[in-house]
Amino acid sequence: MAQTDRLTAPTALNLATNSVVLLRLAIVAIVLATWQAVADSGLLFRDVVPSLVAIFRALVNLLADDRFYTHLEATAFEVGIAMLVGGGLGLLVGLVLGANRLLGKAFEPYLYYLGPTPKIIFFPVMIMWFGVGPPSKIAMGAISCFFPIALSVAAGMRQINPVLISVGRSFRAAAWQMAVKIYLPAMRHPIVNGARLGLGVAIIGTVLAETKLSNRGIGFLIINSYNTFNMPRMYALLIVLFALAIGANAAIGRVSGSKPRHRLAGLS
Amino acid sequence: MTRTWRGGALPALLGIGTFVIALVLMELLIRAGAINRFIVPLPSQVLLSFWRLIAEENILDRFLLTGGEALVAGVLLTVVGMSVGILLHRIPLLRQACETWIAAFASAPIVLMYPLFLVIFGRSAVTIIMIGFTAALPPVILKTLEGLSGTRRVLIDVGRSFNLNHSQLFWKILLPAALPAIFVGIRLGMIFALINIVGVEFLINFGGLGQLINDLAERYDLSGTYAAISFVILVSICFFVLTERVERWLRPID
Numbered sequence: 001m002a003q004t005d006r007l008t009a010p011t012a013l014n015l016a017t018n019s020v021v022l023l024r025l026a027i028v029a030i031v032l033a034t035w036q037a038v039a040d041s042g043l044l045f046r047d048v049v050p051s052l053v054a055i056f057r058a059l060v061n062l063l064a065d066d067r068f069y070t071h072l073e074a075t076a077f078e079v080g081i082a083m084l085v086g087g088g089l090g091l092l093v094g095l096v097l098g099a100n101r102l103l104g105k106a107f108e109p110y111l112y113y114l115g116p117t118p119k120i121i122f123f124p125v126m127i128m129w130f131g132v133g134p135p136s137k138i139a140m141g142a143i144s145c146f147f148p149i150a151l152s153v154a155a156g157m158r159q160i161n162p163v164l165i166s167v168g169r170s171f172r173a174a175a176w177q178m179a180v181k182i183y184l185p186a187m188r189h190p191i192v193n194g195a196r197l198g199l200g201v202a203i204i205g206t207v208l209a210e211t212k213l214s215n216r217g218i219g220f221l222i223i224n225s226y227n228t229f230n231m232p233r234m235y236a237l238l239i240v241l242f243a244l245a246i247g248a249n250a251a252i253g254r255v256s257g258s259k260p261r262h263r264l265a266g267l268s
Numbered sequence: 269m270t271r272t273w274r275g276g277a278l279p280a281l282l283g284i285g286t287f288v289i290a291l292v293l294m295e296l297l298i299r300a301g302a303i304n305r306f307i308v309p310l311p312s313q314v315l316l317s318f319w320r321l322i323a324e325e326n327i328l329d330r331f332l333l334t335g336g337e338a339l340v341a342g343v344l345l346t347v348v349g350m351s352v353g354i355l356l357h358r359i360p361l362l363r364q365a366c367e368t369w370i371a372a373f374a375s376a377p378i379v380l381m382y383p384l385f386l387v388i389f390g391r392s393a394v395t396i397i398m399i400g401f402t403a404a405l406p407p408v409i410l411k412t413l414e415g416l417s418g419t420r421r422v423l424i425d426v427g428r429s430f431n432l433n434h435s436q437l438f439w440k441i442l443l444p445a446a447l448p449a450i451f452v453g454i455r456l457g458m459i460f461a462l463i464n465i466v467g468v469e470f471l472i473n474f475g476g477l478g479q480l481i482n483d484l485a486e487r488y489d490l491s492g493t494y495a496a497i498s499f500v501i502l503v504s505i506c507f508f509v510l511t512e513r514v515e516r517w518l519r520p521i522d
Binding site for chain 2: 019020023024027044048102103105106107109110113114116117118119120121122123124125127128129200203204207208211212219222223225226229231234235238241242245246249
């Protein structure tokens with residue numbers, strides 16, 4: 001594959017990129033046209049596939065609605081606190097497990113296997129512990145993002161260049177100094193990567209919990225438009241939510257990419 | 269002797285020991301009244317509830333139901349995911365156009381679309397299977413592509429020198445070489461599918477294990493809820509360990 005690329009790429013680069021762009025536009029056009037055709041045909045129940053115009057109108061209405069931003073704020077607040085609590089704990093646990101071989105071997109398998117279990121099933125327990133309000137949603141988000149961040153940080157710890165650690169030791173750095181001055185700067189990439197994975201699942205955990213039981217937040221709006229069978233509004237909400245989730249993901253990547261690398265991190 | 273002790277047995281003992289001590293501590297704290305037993309049930313009670321779940325709640329039937337949903341989703345995943353992967357590998361232009369989209373799709377929170385699936389497929393097993401399938405499709409496609417295009421040049425040249433035609437080259441060289449990567453994709457996909465299937469069962473209160481948790485929680489059967497959650501976690505862990513073994517067995521030696 002790589003070899004054929006090398007042979008054809010220089011001669012027909014412009015042509016190839018142009019045809020890729022054209023093909024993409026064609027795919028988007030075909031999907032939208034099929035969508036509209038299905039919406040107009042009346043083959044499916046009315047409004048299951050609403051017309052593009054209806055979705056667009058719902059999107060505009062949604063973005064012009066003040067109440068939407070109150071709900072968005074509620075969800076953003078919950079996700080933010082969840083990232084602080086779950087991410088902070090994940091960072092701490094990851095640092096400890098990564099630094100100590102015995103503890104890592106003893107407890108990391110538990111994290112590794114608990115990580116991919118369905119977290120939402122803890123929601124009834126979280127309701128009992130934290131009540132029906134925002135705290136139980138925050139707890140769901142925190143549980144969700146704890147695992148990827150802890151695992152990513154623990155793995156990152158073990159990949160640090162040993163030279164950096166020796167440098168720290170030879171300066172007689174205390175444990176907290178080692179953590180702040182050596183480990184954290186050298187691990188920017190695993191940490192950012194963990195935060196990116198963590199943010200994705202924190203949003204899922206929080207919003208899913210909101211759809212199950214709440215009276216505010218984006219999840220509540222989605223399940224509310226389902227209950228009132230306002231399909232265009234539901235599509236609009238999902239579009240906004242997906243755009244925000246993908247945008248936040250890209251933003252974290254951008255932050256890690258644009259900052260100049262820490263000078264020592266280049267060594268590792 | 270000491271090396272195997274430090275390498276395997278000691279950490280394992282430490283892990284299990286901590287877990288057991290934490291449970292015993294919890295039991296004592298609850299019995300002493302430091303933790304409200306109407307919020308956290310006694311671990312011993314949770315353990316006893318397992319038998320109740322088996323005898324009264326048909327947890328094994330529910331397990332088979334959820335497993336069946338996962339199986340259907342898995343078959344769909346394998347067939348559709350591999351076909352799309354092979355198609356994209358055959359037509360490089362299509363691949364260049366779509367691969368980044370599929371990668372973006374892989375990190376999108378698909379499960380949040382479950383009300384949409386509810387409207388389209390109704391509150392039925394089809395909804396659950398389709399969400400599991402959709403959420404888990406991207407890794408299978410991406411890993412199939414990766415496996416096929418990662419086939420070593422030498423192997424393809426050997427096939428060419430035997431004058432194999434397109435389909436022979438595919439069945440005898442490309443596909444076998446790509447199988448380990450494809451299996452990684454299917455395993456990842458099955459994990460995604462299982463998470464979403466159990467999660468959606470819980471959310472829409474329909475189907476197997478997920479619904480049981482919802483049911484028990486709504487009846488305020490505390491020890492039952494905790495036991496059912498532990499059961500789901502145990503099942504998922506068994507699944508991960510098992511598929512990991514198969515994956516290791518499939519992996520080429522080089």
